[in-house]
Amino acid sequence: MRVPLSWLREYVDLPATETGRDVQAKLISAGLEVESVEHLGADLKGPLVVGRVLTIEELEGFKKPIRFCTVDVGQANGTGEPQEIVCGARNFAAGDKVVVVLPGAVLPGGFAIAARKTYGKVSHGMICSSDELGMGDDGTRGIIVLPPETEVGKDAVELLELVDEVLDIAVTPDRGYCLSMRGVARETATAYGLPLRDPALLDVPGPNAFGYPVKVSDPLGCDRFTARTVTGLSPDARSPIWLTRRLQKAGMRPVSLAVDVTNYVMLELGQPLHAYDRSLVQGTIGVRRAEQGEKLTTLDGVQRTLDAEDLVITDERGPIGLAGVMGGADTEIADLPQSRTDSTGGTPTLGRATSEVVIEAAHFDPVPIARTARRHKLSSEASRRFERGVDPQAAAAAAQRTVDLLVLLAGGTAEAGVTEFTAPSAPHTLTIPADHPDKVAGVAYGRETVVRRLQQVGCDVYGQDELIVTVPSWRPDLTDPNDLAEEVIRLEGYENLPVTLPRPPAGRGLTSRQRLHRRTGRALAGAGYVEAPNYPFVGEQIFDQLGLDADDPARRVVKLTNPLNDEEPALRTSLLPGLLGALRRNDGRGSHDLALFETGLVFKPREEQRAAVRLPVDRRPTDEELAGLDAALPDQPRHVAVVLAGAREQAGWWGAGRPADWADAIEAARGVAAEAGAELVVRQGQYGPWHPGRCAELAVTVDGTERVVGHAGELHPRVVKNLGLPARTCAMELDLDALEQAGEGTPQAPGISTFPVATQDVALVVDGSVPAADVEAALREGAGELLESLRLFDVYENAEQLGEGRKSLAYALRFRAPDRTLTVDEASAARESAVALAGERTGATLRG
Numbered sequence: 001m002r003v004p005l006s007w008l009r010e011y012v013d014l015p016a017t018e019t020g021r022d023v024q025a026k027l028i029s030a031g032l033e034v035e036s037v038e039h040l041g042a043d044l045k046g047p048l049v050v051g052r053v054l055t056i057e058e059l060e061g062f063k064k065p066i067r068f069c070t071v072d073v074g075q076a077n078g079t080g081e082p083q084e085i086v087c088g089a090r091n092f093a094a095g096d097k098v099v100v101v102l103p104g105a106v107l108p109g110g111f112a113i114a115a116r117k118t119y120g121k122v123s124h125g126m127i128c129s130s131d132e133l134g135m136g137d138d139g140t141r142g143i144i145v146l147p148p149e150t151e152v153g154k155d156a157v158e159l160l161e162l163v164d165e166v167l168d169i170a171v172t173p174d175r176g177y178c179l180s181m182r183g184v185a186r187e188t189a190t191a192y193g194l195p196l197r198d199p200a201l202l203d204v205p206g207p208n209a210f211g212y213p214v215k216v217s218d219p220l221g222c223d224r225f226t227a228r229t230v231t232g233l234s235p236d237a238r239s240p241i242w243l244t245r246r247l248q249k250a251g252m253r254p255v256s257l258a259v260d261v262t263n264y265v266m267l268e269l270g271q272p273l274h275a276y277d278r279s280l281v282q283g284t285i286g287v288r289r290a291e292q293g294e295k296l297t298t299l300d301g302v303q304r305t306l307d308a309e310d311l312v313i314t315d316e317r318g319p320i321g322l323a324g325v326m327g328g329a330d331t332e333i334a335d336l337p338q339s340r341t342d343s344t345g346g347t348p349t350l351g352r353a354t355s356e357v358v359i360e361a362a363h364f365d366p367v368p369i370a371r372t373a374r375r376h377k378l379s380s381e382a383s384r385r386f387e388r389g390v391d392p393q394a395a396a397a398a399a400q401r402t403v404d405l406l407v408l409l410a411g412g413t414a415e416a417g418v419t420e421f422t423a424p425s426a427p428h429t430l431t432i433p434a435d436h437p438d439k440v441a442g443v444a445y446g447r448e449t450v451v452r453r454l455q456q457v458g459c460d461v462y463g464q465d466e467l468i469v470t471v472p473s474w475r476p477d478l479t480d481p482n483d484l485a486e487e488v489i490r491l492e493g494y495e496n497l498p499v500t501l502p503r504p505p506a507g508r509g510l511t512s513r514q515r516l517h518r519r520t521g522r523a524l525a526g527a528g529y530v531e532a533p534n535y536p537f538v539g540e541q542i543f544d545q546l547g548l549d550a551d552d553p554a555r556r557v558v559k560l561t562n563p564l565n566d567e568e569p570a571l572r573t574s575l576l577p578g579l580l581g582a583l584r585r586n587d588g589r590g591s592h593d594l595a596l597f598e599t600g601l602v603f604k605p606r607e608e609q610r611a612a613v614r615l616p617v618d619r620r621p622t623d624e625e626l627a628g629l630d631a632a633l634p635d636q637p638r639h640v641a642v643v644l645a646g647a648r649e650q651a652g653w654w655g656a657g658r659p660a661d662w663a664d665a666i667e668a669a670r671g672v673a674a675e676a677g678a679e680l681v682v683r684q685g686q687y688g689p690w691h692p693g694r695c696a697e698l699a700v701t702v703d704g705t706e707r708v709v710g711h712a713g714e715l716h717p718r719v720v721k722n723l724g725l726p727a728r729t730c731a732m733e734l735d736l737d738a739l740e741q742a743g744e745g746t747p748q749a750p751g752i753s754t755f756p757v758a759t760q761d762v763a764l765v766v767d768g769s770v771p772a773a774d775v776e777a778a779l780r781e782g783a784g785e786l787l788e789s790l791r792l793f794d795v796y797e798n799a800e801q802l803g804e805g806r807k808s809l810a811y812a813l814r815f816r817a818p819d820r821t822l823t824v825d826e827a828s829a830a831r832e833s834a835v836a837l838a839g840e841r842t843g844a845t846l847r848g
Contacts, residue, residue: 003184004249005165011185011197020165026191031490032178033170040134040249041163043108048156049076050146051083051100051127053092059119065090066119069127073100074153077124086123091142097150098143099128099160108134133162136248147238161245174477176388180270183474190456190491200269200397202404211419212278212358217288221311222323223423224363224392225287226399229278230412233258235353237410252381258333258357261405263381270474271361271390271398272382274313274321276331278356283316285358287323294319298326298378310372311364323362324369324386325378333357357406361399363392366476391474396420428471430481434464437485439618441497445488453488482617513638516740517599519675520640527671529597529642534578536601537568542577545722546689554688558603558634571603571634575641576689576733580723583643587726593646594726595660597668599736604635639710641733642668645726662694665712665732669698672734676743683773687711689719689731698734700742707742710734753816757788758827762835763810763847765802770842772809778844779811782837786822786830788814808847 005020014023020037027034051071059066067090070082077083083100092098102125105113111132115124130138138144150159157163169178177183182199189196212227237257243264244254250267254260262273276285290296290306296319297303306312306319313321313328320328334354370387373379406412434447451461458472471478478484489497510518521531543555557570572578575598583594612632615621621629644660651657666682673680678700685697688711695713699706712732720729766775772792780790794810802808813834815827838844 001169001171001179002251003167007181007246008185012189012194020167024167029493030187030191034167035170036168038166044162045106046157047076047102047105049073049100050150050152050154050156051098052152053094053096053098054082056094062119068121071100072152076153077102083124085125085127086118086121087127089143092145097146099156101126101128107132137253166249173388177474179385181268183270200394202397202400204396204400205418207418207420210417213284214419214421215284215286216421219423221365221368222287222362224395225421226361226395227419228359228399228403229415230403230406231356232413233355234411257410261402265398265401269394269398271394272385273398273402274327274360275333276358277333277354278358280331281315286314297329299329299332304376307375311368322372324364325373325383326380359399359402361395363390363395389476393473430469432467432469432481432484434467436481437488440485441489450488453491457487516676520599520672523671523675524597529595532582532596532598536572538570538572538577539568540570547716547719548688556605558605573602575600575639576731579641579643583645584724595644597642599640601636602639637735637737639733640672640736644730660730662713662730665730666696669712669732669734673739676739678739678743683771685711689715691716702742709738753818755821758815758822760813760827760831763808764844765806765808765847766842766844768805768807775809775838775842775844778838778841779834782834783830786815786817788816
C-alpha cells in the first residue's frame with residue numbers, strides 16, 4: 001500500500017515538521033512493515049509552468065512527425081513573449097493548456113533543460129509528459145493536457161503536486177484494514193496520540209423501496225450489498241488534477257472519471273466498489289454461486305469457465321461479474337476515448353459515454369473470494385482486500401462517498417432510491433482477563449493501559465478483572481484473547497519489552513544427538529567436503545527422476561497446505577534431491593570437482609493423522625500437551641548425505657590425480673559411523689538411484705536386530721541423465737539417528753598396546769555371488785577376541801586358475817593380545833578358526 005504523506009495529513013493533524021522518515025519510524029514501532037519512503041520531486045527544479053499553445057507548425061522532411069510550437073507562458077520567461085518549442089507529441093492542439101519546462105530547469109533523473117537547436121529550429125524548453133515529470137503512467141502516453149480553466153503562467157510544480165513523500169507499506173494478511181488510507185490514518189493517529197478524522201463518518205440515507213432491485217441468494221457468501229444509482233453524468237467530465245495525482249502516487253493509473261472515483265474511494269476507505277452501466281444491466285442484480293461450466297467474459301477480455309464454488313453477480317441474462325474479483329465486459333462503464341479500469345482491476349474497452357451508473361458496494365466472505373482469485377489466476381486490487389477482510393460497516397459509507405463525488409465532479413444526480421441487503425449478524429465479543437497481556441508479555445501493563453490501548457484499536461471494553469471486549473468491524477483478525485494481547489503489546493512498543501536471557505541449569509550442555517551432529521560435520525569437513533544446506537521442499541516428480549519404485553516408502557510425503565512454490569509442495573524424505581541440485585548448479589557454473597555434504601531433518605508422515613493441539617502462552621505447557629503436539633507432527637529423523645563428482649585428488653607435480661568413485665562415498669559412511677561409535681556393515685546392495693553393480697547397502701545392529709540405515713555408491717546413469725549431473729556422480733545417505741542408537745556414545749580413543757602385532761594373510765576362493773561382507777563377518781567371528789583388525793586388500797578373478805564364476809578374496813588379519821606377546825601357534829590357530837568358520841558359512845576354500 002502506497003501512502004502519500006500529503007493525503008495522510010487530511011485525516012491526522014501531523015506536526016508540520018514531521019517527515020516521511022519520522023512517520024515511518026512511528027508506524028514500524030506500531031507493528032507495520034513500512035519498507036521505504038519515496039521522495040517525489042526531490043531532484044526537480046523549476047521553472048515549470050502552465051502554458052497555452054498558440055500556434056503549431058508541422059516540420060517536414062524528418063523520419064518522424066515534428067512540430068514547432070509557440071506557447072504563451074505569461075511572465076514566467078521574464079519577457080512575456082511566446083516561447084518557441086520543438087515537440088514530437090501529437091495529442092494536443094492549438095489552444096490547449098500544457099505543462100512547459102523552461103531553460104534552467106532540471107527534471108527528475110538529473111535531466112537539465114537548456115535552449116538547443118534541433119530539427120533546424122531552436123527549442124527554448126520542452127512541453128512535458130507525465131513520465132518526464134516522474135508522475136507515472138496517466139494512460140495518454142503523450143503530453144499532459146490541462147483543463148481549459150487552468151491559469152497560464154501558474155507554477156506547475158504546485159499545481160500537479162509534484163513534491164511529496166510516499167510511504168510504501170507491506171501489508172501482512174492480518175492487517176487488511178491498512179490497505180486503505182483510513183486504516184493507515186488510524187494507526188498513525190494512535191502512534192502519535194492524535195485524533196482521527198474518520199472519512200467513513202458520513203450521513204447515509206436509510207434503505208427504501210425505490211432502490212435498484214437486488215436479490216442475494218447466498219447470504220453466507222455475501223452478507224451485505226448496497227446499491228445506489230446516479231444519473232445525468234456529463235460525458236465531458238474528467239477527473240480533476242488532485243484526484244488523478246492521488247491515484248498516481250498510490251500506484252494506480254487514472255482512467256476515466258467514474259472509474260477513478262471508485263478507485264479513489266477504495267483507496268480511501270478500503271471498500272472495493274464496482275460501477276455498472278445502468279443501460280446495460282437487464283433486470284434484477286443478483287448474487288449467487290455459479291453453475292458448473294457457466295461462461296463469463298471479464299473486463300480483461302478473457303472468457304472464463306466458472307466453477308460451482310465461484311460467487312458471481314448476475315442479471316436476467318446470467319453472470320455479469322466475478323464477485324469481489326472482476327466485473328464483466330457486458331456491463332462495463334463506457335466513456336469517451338480513454339482506456340479505463342476499476343477497483344476490481346479490469347480494463348474496459350473504448351465505447352460510447354455512460355450517463356447512468358449503478359454503484360455496488362458489497363461485503364463478501366474472504367474464503368470464496370480468495371479461492372476464486374487463485375482458481376482463475378486473477379488477482380485484483382479488490383480481491384486483495386476482500387480476502388484479507390473488509391469492514392462490512394463501510395459499504396454504505398463508501399457508496400455514499402462515491403455518489404457525492406460523481407454528483408460533484410460529473411454533474412450527476414443521485415436518485416433517492418437506496419438498496420441495502422444486510423444478513424443478520426452480531427458483533428464479535430471476546431472475554432479476556434485484564435492481566436492476560438501482562439502474562440503474555442511478562443510486563444505489568446495494568447488494567448488501565450490495557451483498556452486504553454484496546455479502545456484506541458476501536459474496541460468497546462467493559463468490566464473490571466474480566467474484560468468484555470467487542471471487536472470493531474474493521475478488525476476480523478481479532479478472534480481470541482491472544483490477538484487482543486498482541487494489540488496491547490505492539491502499541492506499547494515491542495522495543496520496550498525487557499530482554500532476559502534464559503539461565504540453563506548447571507551441568508547441562510549439548511545432547512548426545514547434538515554432539516553427534518557437530519562431530520559428523522567436523523569429520524566430513526576435515527575429509528574435504530563442503531557443507532551445502534538446502535530448503536526441505538521437493539516436488540514429487542523427483543522420485544521418478546531418482547528411479548524409486550512405485551511402492552517405495554520414500555514416496556509417502558507430507559504436503560504443505562500453503563507451499564512457497566507450487567512446484568515443490570512437499571517436505572523431503574531424503575537429502576539427496578537438494579544436494580544433487582546444488583551439485584548440478586555448481587557444476588554448471590564451472591566448479592567441476594565437487595564434494596558436498598548436508599546434515600538435516602527428513603519428514604515421514606505417520607500412519608495415524610492427528611490434529612495439533614493449541615498450546616497456551618500464559619503458562620508452561622504440560623507434558624501431556626507437549627506429547628500431544630509431538631504426536632501430531634511427522635517423524636523427523638536426522639540424516640547425513642554426501643555427493644561427489646569430478647576429481648577427488650588433484651593432479652600435480654606430486655603425481656597423478658584420482659577421480660571420485662563409489663569407494664569414496666562408502667568411506668564417508670565409514671567415517672560418519674566411526675564418529676557415532678557404531679560398527680557399520682557394508683555389503684552389496686541395490687536401491688533406487690544407485691548403480692546396481694556399484695551400490696553398497698549400509699547396516700548397523702540396534703538392540704540385537706540388524707537394520708539397514710542407508711546406501712552409498714555410484715548413481716545410475718539414467719538418474720545422472722535425468723537430473724543433468726556430471727558423469728559418474730557418487731552419493732551416500734545415512735540415518736544419523738539410527739547410527740546414534742547403534743553406537744556407543746562418544747567414541748573413545750583406542751588403547752595403545754605395548755605388545756607386538758602378529759599379522760596373518762589369507763586368500764579365500766568363493767563363488768562370485770558371495771558378498772565379501774559375508775566372508776568378512778565369518779572371519780571376524782571365527783578369529784575371536786585376539787583379532788585386532790581385518791582388511792580386504794585384493795580381489796582376483798581368473799577362470800583358468802580359479803574356475804568359472806569363482807573369485808579370490810585376500811585379507812590381512814592383525815592379531816594382538818592385551819597382556820602378552822602372541823606365539824606363532826596362537827596366531828595360526830586363530831587364523832585357522834576364522835578360515836574354518838568362513839568355509840562353513842560361505843563355502844570358502846583356501847586358495848592354492
